[in-house]
Amino acid sequence: xxxxxxxxxxxxxxxxxxxxxxxGDDVNFDRALRPxxxxxxxxxxxxxxxxxVFIRAARKRRExxxxxxxxxxxxxxxxxxxxxxxxxxxxxxxxxxxxxxxxAGDLAGxxxxxxxxxxxxxxxxxxxPAAVEEMLYGAMEDYKLSIVVDRGPGARNxxxxxxxxxxxxxxxxxxxxxxxxxxxFGIIERLEYYDDEYLEKIVRRSASILKVTIDGDAAFEIARxxxxxxxxxxRLLRRTRDYADVKGKSSIDIExxxxxxxxxxxDKTGLDEMDxxxxxxxxxxxxxxxxxxxxxxxxxxxxAGTIEEVYEPFLxxxxxLRRTMRGRxxxxxxxxxxxxxxRSAPSRQEELPITDPSKKPDA
Numbered sequence: 027x028x029x030x031x032x033x034x035x036x037x038x039x040x041x042x043x044x045x046x047x048x049x050g051d052d053v054n055f056d057r058a059l060r061p062x063x064x065x066x067x068x069x070x071x072x073x074x075x076x077x078x079v080f081i082r083a084a085r086k087r088r089e090x091x092x093x094x095x096x097x098x099x100x101x102x103x104x105x106x107x108x109x110x111x112x113x114x115x116x117x118x119x120x121x122x123x124x125x126x127x128x129x130a131g132d133l134a135g136x137x138x139x140x141x142x143x144x145x146x147x148x149x150x151x152x153x154x155p156a157a158v159e160e161m162l163y164g165a166m167e168d169y170k171l172s173i174v175v176d177r178g179p180g181a182r183n184x185x186x187x188x189x190x191x192x193x194x195x196x197x198x199x200x201x202x203x204x205x206x207x208x209x210x211f212g213i214i215e216r217l218e219y220y221d222d223e224y225l226e227k228i229v230r231r232s233a234s235i236l237k238v239t240i241d242g243d244a245a246f247e248i249a250r251x252x253x254x255x256x257x258x259x260x261r262l263l264r265r266t267r268d269y270a271d272v273k274g275k276s277s278i279d280i281e282x283x284x285x286x287x288x289x290x291x292x293d294k295t296g297l298d299e300m301d302x303x304x305x306x307x308x309x310x311x312x313x314x315x316x317x318x319x320x321x322x323x324x325x326x327x328x329x330a331g332t333i334e335e336v337y338e339p340f341l342x343x344x345x346x347l348r349r350t351m352r353g354r355x356x357x358x359x360x361x362x363x364x365x366x367x368x369r370s371a372p373s374r375q376e377e378l379p380i381t382d383p384s385k386k387p388d389a
Contacts (some may be wrong), residue, residue: 090214
């Protein structure tokens, strides 16, 4: 077993209703619900408008589109946009992931096999080995691969031409990418969390594809508990549909939606049990912080990387957490959410006893 596969086996993704990562049967449903063209994509309007211009220009000049880097938390549509770019360019897409490109030869095999204009999509590109990244430099700039053949005194450098291609890379950890790599992307976009109104539109669209009848209040209830993430909205819609089927309901109304979401322990703000556990740990164990993420992970029995990538972004975006140089701190909003009162820092008078300097201490 390779190191990357071994790591994934040891660190499975969190299986929770509001996880932005793919869980269970998400892959099949994501593919069925995924929009195919830019005019079908809901939300991220500024990004969509810019991509539309860039794609039209590339098609008009009959050139490969500039390489695209898509950044942002999981579940916001990076993979969907990669597929849309390929559809709009009317070309093939070859998809892979950073961890699966274990050595430079893996990448060379992909790039030397393409013919004509192709979109190469690399998900989780921040987890790609440095040797593979360095081989990409020449391929991205000049469509040439530099390969070292043999070792020692007989080693020689071989240049291979590759067909023009567009690299679309997706990452949830943009800070882990090297500056030389980032500088080779002509189009860099960051996806943001969705407003409830856009998520409601996504829920309605997905319901129509799944042939599920849902009223406006129920669609909004699912949307506002979806943590600003389309993948979560679609998953909660499917789970709510299951509850409706069991209850013998032909459609999803507000009563069914609330009952299903309460059973899934997703509250009205989109927080679930693990989110509440993280906040309670900071407030109760560490007096509101600051505290390091490794200390939080030890208490809640979760991987520190998972907390940073999966849980923390939404808590930060909603104003429950603050990142400081010394660690994470709970905000006033977190205290209010937990129904606790924040203790104010003791004043100087409270910290030190007041004494009369004219009086001598007792013997």
